[in-house]
Amino acid sequence: EGGHGPYQPHEPGYGLDQPAYSPYEDEIPDAQARMLAIKNAKAYLLKTSTKSGLNLYDHFATILTKILDEQPENTVDIIETISQDVKWAQFRKKMDTLRDEHLIPPTFEAAEKCKALFVKEAGEEEHEELDEEMGEPALPNVMETAFYFEQAGIGLSKDECYYIFLAFKNLITVQPIQTCRFWGKILGLEMNYIIAEVQLREGEEEEERGEEEEETVAEEEKEMGEGEEDEEQKEKEPEPPKSTYKPPPEIPKEANGTGTNKYVYFVCNEPGKPWVKLPPVTPAQIVCARQIKKFFTGRLDAPIVSFPPFPGNEANYLRAQIARISAGTHVSPTGFYQFPEDEEEEEGGDTYEENPEFEPPPVAEMVESLAMWAHHVKGILKQGRCVWINPAQKSEEDEEEGEEEEEEEEEEHQEETGQPLLTLISEDEGMKNIPAWTAQASTNLIPEYSIAILQSNRWPGAYAFASGRKFENIYFGWGHKYSPESHTPALPPPAEAEFPIEPGITEAADPTVEEELAFKAAQEEALAEAEEEEEEEGEDD
Amino acid sequence: MEALSLPAALSLVAGGGAGLSPELRAALGASLPLLQRDYRFERVWFWGCIQGVRGAYYIAQGLGPDRAAPRSRLYSLNCLDWSLLTPATEEMLALAEEVKGRFQGDPSFEYSLAEINPEAAARLVQSGKEPVMKEEARLIATIEQIDRAVGIVPRGAFVKTPLGSVHENRHFEGLSLAEAKKLSSYFHFTEPTNLKNKTLLEKADLDPSTDFLNSLEHDIPQGKGSWSIQLEKGGSVVVLRSLLWLGLTFYHVPMTKQFGYVYFGTGEKNLDLPFML
Numbered sequence: 075e076g077g078h079g080p081y082q083p084h085e086p087g088y089g090l091d092q093p094a095y096s097p098y099e100d101e102i103p104d105a106q107a108r109m110l111a112i113k114n115a116k117a118y119l120l121k122t123s124t125k126s127g128l129n130l131y132d133h134f135a136t137i138l139t140k141i142l143d144e145q146p147e148n149t150v151d152i153i154e155t156i157s158q159d160v161k162w163a164q165f166r167k168k169m170d171t172l173r174d175e176h177l178i179p180p181t182f183e184a185a186e187k188c189k190a191l192f193v194k195e196a197g198e199e200e201h202e203e204l205d206e207e208m209g210e211p212a213l214p215n216v217m218e219t220a221f222y223f224e225q226a227g228i229g230l231s232k233d234e235c236y237y238i239f240l241a242f243k244n245l246i247t248v249q250p251i252q253t254c255r256f257w258g259k260i261l262g263l264e265m266n267y268i269i270a271e272v273q274l275r276e277g278e279e280e281e282e283r284g285e286e287e288e289e290t291v292a293e294e295e296k297e298m299g300e301g302e303e304d305e306e307q308k309e310k311e312p313e314p315p316k317s318t319y320k321p322p323p324e325i326p327k328e329a330n331g332t333g334t335n336k337y338v339y340f341v342c343n344e345p346g347k348p349w350v351k352l353p354p355v356t357p358a359q360i361v362c363a364r365q366i367k368k369f370f371t372g373r374l375d376a377p378i379v380s381f382p383p384f385p386g387n388e389a390n391y392l393r394a395q396i397a398r399i400s401a402g403t404h405v406s407p408t409g410f411y412q413f414p415e416d417e418e419e420e421e422g423g424d425t426y427e428e429n430p431e432f433e434p435p436p437v438a439e440m441v442e443s444l445a446m447w448a449h450h451v452k453g454i455l456k457q458g459r460c461v462w463i464n465p466a467q468k469s470e471e472d473e474e475e476g477e478e479e480e481e482e483e484e485e486e487h488q489e490e491t492g493q494p495l496l497t498l499i500s501e502d503e504g505m506k507n508i509p510a511w512t513a514q515a516s517t518n519l520i521p522e523y524s525i526a527i528l529q530s531n532r533w534p535g536a537y538a539f540a541s542g543r544k545f546e547n548i549y550f551g552w553g554h555k556y557s558p559e560s561h562t563p564a565l566p567p568p569a570e571a572e573f574p575i576e577p578g579i580t581e582a583a584d585p586t587v588e589e590e591l592a593f594k595a596a597q598e599e600a601l602a603e604a605e606e607e608e609e610e611e612g613e614d615d
Numbered sequence: 616m617e618a619l620s621l622p623a624a625l626s627l628v629a630g631g632g633a634g635l636s637p638e639l640r641a642a643l644g645a646s647l648p649l650l651q652r653d654y655r656f657e658r659v660w661f662w663g664c665i666q667g668v669r670g671a672y673y674i675a676q677g678l679g680p681d682r683a684a685p686r687s688r689l690y691s692l693n694c695l696d697w698s699l700l701t702p703a704t705e706e707m708l709a710l711a712e713e714v715k716g717r718f719q720g721d722p723s724f725e726y727s728l729a730e731i732n733p734e735a736a737a738r739l740v741q742s743g744k745e746p747v748m749k750e751e752a753r754l755i756a757t758i759e760q761i762d763r764a765v766g767i768v769p770r771g772a773f774v775k776t777p778l779g780s781v782h783e784n785r786h787f788e789g790l791s792l793a794e795a796k797k798l799s800s801y802f803h804f805t806e807p808t809n810l811k812n813k814t815l816l817e818k819a820d821l822d823p824s825t826d827f828l829n830s831l832e833h834d835i836p837q838g839k840g841s842w843s844i845q846l847e848k849g850g851s852v853v854v855l856r857s858l859l860w861l862g863l864t865f866y867h868v869p870m871t872k873q874f875g876y877v878y879f880g881t882g883e884k885n886l887d888l889p890f891m892l
Contacts, residue, residue, distance in 0.1 A: 146785070261856065560886050560887055
C-alpha cells in the first residue's frame with residue numbers, strides 16, 4: 075500500500091492502491107469499484123500462460139461446461155482428473171497440424187484373416203462331389219463335440235470353436251486327408267497350438283517315405299566320398315588315439331501308419347493361420363521328452379535347451395508330447411472297438427475296428443466303474459516305441475566296419491512288453507493316493523440327459539466324454555505330465571574313466587641309489603668279462 | 616471376476632479350455648446376487664474353481680467399501696450353497712506349504728501331518744491340538760496364497776484416497792494396446808512390499824494415487840518372468856496366464872473398463888517353473 079504508486083491511468087493496477095479498490099478485499103461497497111475489481115480479476119484470469127498458450131479463464135470455462143454436460147457423481151473427488159483430461163484433449167488438437175497416419179492395429183488384420191475363413195472357395199463344388207464318392211465325411215463335427223464337452227465345463231468359447239471348424243475345412247481341401255479329428259489345444263508362452271489328428275490317404279504317405287529315403291541315400295554317398303579323402307590324408311599324419319566310446323545303437327523310428335506314428339498331426343497357432351505338418355516322432359525323442367519338462371513358446375522352430383539335450387526343436391518336442399498324451403489318455407467305452415476276427419490275435423496287434431454289436435451301457439455305469447472304458451491307443455514302452463525292437467539286430471551291419479572285440483561288450487537287451495491294446499483303464503496305476511482317472515456325470519439334477527465325463531489325473535487337461543454311442547477325447551492344457559514330486563533334472567553322467575593302462579605309462583617306483591650302484595657294478599663286470607673273452611678269442615686267432 | 620459380467624468374462628477366458636458348464640453358470644447367476652444380499656457385500660467376485668480328485672470347490676469373494684481390506688471368501692461344492700471361510704492365519708499358510716498333492720474334494724478330509732512333516736506335527740501335539748490339517752484350512756491358505764502371489768489388476772484401475780482406503784477408479788478408461796503388452800502395466804493387488812526399495816528417480820515419476828502397488832516387472836524369475844502375455848483375437852483381448860500357479864488367467868479388453876481374473880486349476884504351485892522356462 076503506497077509502495078508502488080502513483081499508477082498512471084493507462085497502467086494496470088491503477089486505482090488498486092486506494093483502500094476499498096483492491097481485489098483482495100471481501101466487500102467493495104461502491105458499485106463502480108466492484109465492477110472494476112471484477113474486470114481486473116477477469117483480466118488476470120485471461121492472462122495467457124507463456125508455456126502452453128492456454129489461459130485459466132478458458133480452461134475453467136471448458137471444465138465447467140464439461141461437468142455440466144456430463145454431470146458425473148462426486149465431481150469434487152475427480153475434479154483434478156477432469157482438469158487433466160481437458161488439458162490433454164486441448165493440447166492434442168492444437169499442436170497437430172498434420173493428420174496422424176492412420177494406424178492399423180493388428181486387431182483388424184486378425185479380423186481379416188478370420189473373415190477369410192468364411193469365404194467359400196470357387197472350387198467347392200468339385201470337392202463336394204468327391205466327398206460323396208468317398209463315403210464318410212472327413213470333416214469332424216467340432217461343434218457337436220464342443221457341445222458335449224461344454225456340459226462338463228470344458229472347452230473353448232463358441233466363437234473360437236467355430237473358427238477352428240472352418241480352419242479344419244480349409245485343411246481338408248488343401249491336404250489329401252482320409253480322416254480327421256480335433257485333438258486339442260496346447261498353451262504356450264507366446265502363442266498357442268491348435269492340433270489336428272489326421273490320417274492321410276494311402277498314396278500320399280508312400281510318396282513322403284520315398285523322398286526321405288532318397289535324402290538319406292544321398293547323405294550316405296556324400297559321407298563315403300569324404301571318408302575316402304580323409305583316409306588319404308590320414309596316412310601321412312600320425313593318428314591321435316581313437317576314442318573307444320561307441321554310442322548305443324540308434325533305435326529306428328516306427329513306420330508311418332503304425333505305433334507312435336499311426337496318425338499325422340497338423341498344427342496352427344490360430345485359426346486362420348496356415349497349418350504346418352509335424353514330423354514323425356523317433357524313439358530317442360520320446361525317451362528324452364520323458365526326462366525334461368519345458369514350456370512351449372509357440373514357435374515351432376524354437377530350440378529346446380535342456381539336459382539331456384533334446385534331439386530336435388520345438389516341433390519335435392511337441393510331437394513327442396502329443397504321442398505320449400495320446401498313448402496315455404485316449405480311451406473309448408469298452409467294447410466299442412474290438413480286434414478284427416480274421417487276423418490271429420497277436421500280442422503286438424495294432425489294428426482295431428468298430429464293433430457293430432456294441433450296446434452302450436447306461437451313463438451311471440460308465441461313471442461308477444472305470445472298467446467300462448478302455449485304451450484304444452497302444453502304450454509306449456520304455457524304449458520309446460510301441461512295438462519292441464532289438465537294437466542288437468541292427469548292429470549286424472556294423473560288423474563289417476567295426477572291430478570284432480567290441481561285439482562282446484554289448485549288453486543284452488531285454489525284450490520289453492507293454493500292455494496289449496484295448497486294456498481297461500481300471501488297470502492304470504495311480505500315483506500315491508490319487509487314482510489315474512476321475513469320472514463324473516455332467517449333471518446330477520437331470521440324470522436322463524447327463525453324460526459321463528472322464529478326467530485324467532496323470533495328464534491334467536485330458537478329458538473324455540461318452541454319451542450313448544458317441545464318445546470323444548480331447549486335450550486342453552500346457553502339455554505336461556503330472557508328477558506328485560517336483561521335477562528333478564537328470565544328473566550329468568559320471569566322468570569318463572582314465573585311459574586304459576598300458577606298460578608304457580604304468581607307474582613304477584624309481585630305483586634307489588644302492589640299486590643303481592649295484593646295477594652299474596654288475597654292468598661293468600659284464601663288460602669286463604666280455605672284453606676278456608674278446609681278448610682271449612683274439613689271442614686264439 | 617465381477618459376478619455381473621460373468622458370462623462375457625468366461626468366454627474371454629475360455630482360451631485355456633477351462634470354464635463352467637451351463638448348469639453351473641445358471642446356478643451362479645442365481646446364487647451370487649443372493650450372497651450379496653445376505654452378507655451385505657458391495658461387490659461379489661467369482662474367484663474360480665479348485666479341482667479336487669473327487670470333486671471341485673467353487674470360490675467366491677465378497678468385498679466391502681475398501682477394496683484392499685481383507686476379503687471374505689466363500690466356497691461351495693455345487694455353486695448354490697455357500698459356506699463362509701475363516702480368514703487365513705500365518706500358521707495355516709505355513710502348514711499348507713508342507714502339504715503337497717491334489718486336493719481330495721472333500722472339505723472334511725484330514726491330511727495326516729505326521730507323515731508329511733513330523734516337526735510341525737510334534738509342535739501341534741505339544742500345543743494340545745491334533746497333528747492333522749483339514750482340507751478346509753488348506754483351501755483357505757491356498758486361496759490366500761494365490762491371491763497374494765498372482766492376483767493382478769491393471770494400472771490405474773484402483774486409486775488410493777488420502778484416507779488410505781482403496782476404490783475403483785471411475786475415470787479408468789482401460790489400458791492402450793501398447794501399454795497392455797507390458798508387464799509393468801499390471802499390479803499385484805496386495806500389500807506392496809518393494810515400493811520403498813525403488814530409487815528416488817523412479818518414485819518421482821509415480822503417481823501416488825494409482826501407483827501404490829507392486830508391479831509385475833519384478834516377479835521372479837527375472838527376465839522372462841512368470842507370466843505369459845498373449846493377445847487373442849488379434850489384440851482385442853489381452854490374456855495373462857500365470858506360470859507359477861497354472862490355471863490363473865487374467866483378461867483385459869484394451870481401451871475398455873473390462874478386466875478380471877479367475878482361477879481354474881488344481882490348487883498346486885508350479886515349483887518346477889525354473890526348469891521349464
